[in-house]
Amino acid sequence: MTDPIQRETIEGIVRQYHNRFNAGDDKNDLVNDIVVASYMAGRDRGTLQHPRYTQIDIEGRDGYYAIFSRRMRSEFIDIQLLTPEVEVQSAVPANNYVEQLIAAADIYHQLEGYRPDAAGIDMYMRPIEQLAGNYFRGVDSGQ
Numbered sequence: 427m428t429d430p431i432q433r434e435t436i437e438g439i440v441r442q443y444h445n446r447f448n449a450g451d452d453k454n455d456l457v458n459d460i461v462v463a464s465y466m467a468g469r470d471r472g473t474l475q476h477p478r479y480t481q482i483d484i485e486g487r488d489g490y491y492a493i494f495s496r497r498m499r500s501e502f503i504d505i506q507l508l509t510p511e512v513e514v515q516s517a518v519p520a521n522n523y524v525e526q527l528i529a530a531a532d533i534y535h536q537l538e539g540y541r542p543d544a545a546g547i548d549m550y551m552r553p554i555e556q557l558a559g560n561y562f563r564g565v566d567s568g569q
Contacts, residue, residue, distance in 0.1 A: 482553040486537025492550075496520060496557040503557050505529060507536055520558045530554055 439461050481495040493506040502517040503526075518529045530550040531542040538546060 479556055482556065484533075484537065484550070484553065487539055490537045490539075492533050492537055494553050494557055503554060505533070507533065509536060518554070526554045526558060527551065 440458050478498070480497060481493060484492045484494070486492070489510045491508040493508070494503055495506075496503045501520055503520050505516045505518065507514040507516070516529070518525045527547065531547050534540070534542045534546040534550045537550075540546065
């Protein structure tokens with residue numbers, strides 16, 4: 427194990443087991459193997475868990491659309507706003523909740539034609555949060 431966090435985590439869990447139960451070398455080795463496998467499965471879950479959404483399409487009033495997308499390990503959520511008047515491409519950081527709220531409010535206003543309110547912003551924040559949630563399992567942990 428070259429990862430110091432992984433090594434310390436596994437050794438700490440195994441040490442707790444040994445101190446509490448001390449079941450003998452055979453069982454202690456088995457516990458160590460199980461903890462290592464569990465740690466690896468948990469670590470890999472972030473990049474291997476399915477389904478992992480990469481694009482969400484939203485339709486507002488007639489002719490108004492938004493496309494949110496994010497590739498694995500990207501630090502940004504790409505936003506494409508398609509209206510009869512204009513096509514805009516933008517991006518918000520996957521780890522900046524405030525900028526995501528601002529984007530959700532603006533997209534709500536553009537797609538629905540109403541001044542943003544809490545319920546409207548929440549409707550458009552959900553897909554952004556779905557895509558942003560991958561940030562903490564991928565980019566931020568260095569995987």
